[in-house]
Amino acid sequence: MGRPPCCDKIGMKKGPWTPEEDIILVSYIQEHGPGNWRAVPTNTGLLRCSKSCRLRWTNYLRPGIKRGNFTDHEEKMIIHLQALLGNRWAAIASYLPQRTDNDIKNYWNTHLKKKLKKLQPGLDEGVGNGFPGLQQQPSISKGQWERRLQTDIHTARQALCEALSLENKSSDLPNNSSLKRSSSSSPGGVQVQSSSYVWSTENVSRLLQGWMRNSPKTSRSNSDATQNSSNLEYSVSSSAAGAGNDTISPEALESLLSFETCSTPEMSRSPPSSLEDNENNLGIFQEESKPGAVEAAAGAAAAQAPLSVLEKWLFEEGGNQVQEEDMLDISLDDETAEFF
DNA sequence: AAGGCGACCAACCGCCGTCCC
């Protein structure tokens, strides 16, 4: 508390990351695994603070990140989860494994906020406050509040189930079984699938593309390149083509970004696998990057409720397994105590 | 053609929670 910002150190570089820095960071993490960010600047020689390194990794370089356009399903998910959890972007992002919290936050602020404002001009106050309306009328009576909460819960649940049922097949939402958080991922047993290569290669390809272009527009160009690629089955060859063939071969890229040999404590910690990856087998990085995010959400979010209850409630088919009374109890017992 | 303006997004800032000594 009151600790001076880590970036105040003299000589620390700020601003956009260069491709060179990206490669250094990626190489280091490949070798040592993510975590121990404090040591990253010293060990790599990067003139960046540890926070900056971590952010760069989690928001940009980490394999498995999907960039570019949000799908309708993702959009719906964000809207509903935002309604449920408020601006807890990390928690929301944990339900959209391929998106970073920063991405979601940006998308919300730039797109969805306006969209919702347009659609519901009167509700914009509630947006961003978790359960809409709760903070609009702090002085409502407990009885009123309970009924309102009940209604809100019901509405949100319905909406979420609706959204989920729309795209069940292509959903990247964790399914029921994964949400049960059965702690099935055994420590050390996490396998990095080949698709991790793909995504890793994509990331490096992206930065190499920016590098090769050697233009001040690196950031935007990278972003564009990624947007294009994000909707494709990204291939090593395409990456290589984009990066040019006189620099790093696809094999080298793969080698550079291969995390198969990573076995740091951080990575083998294997937190409960809520995000058992369903499409891209990216679980290891998601887990690494957002350990306990959902737990954090459950803890900090509205209900302070046991997550399993929340998740059941949210994602059980039909949403009937968990009694509404249970939710209400939880909410009233834990969340709302402060209101009264 | 050029200036204004809004959109977008990467990165920074500051606070908080947890861990460890």
Added chain:
DNA sequence: GGGGACGGCGGTTGGTCGCCT
């Protein structure tokens, strides 16, 4: 138990781009 170190998170900022006039 106290305090510092560290990681994580959410809010905000600043740079760049594209569209419009």
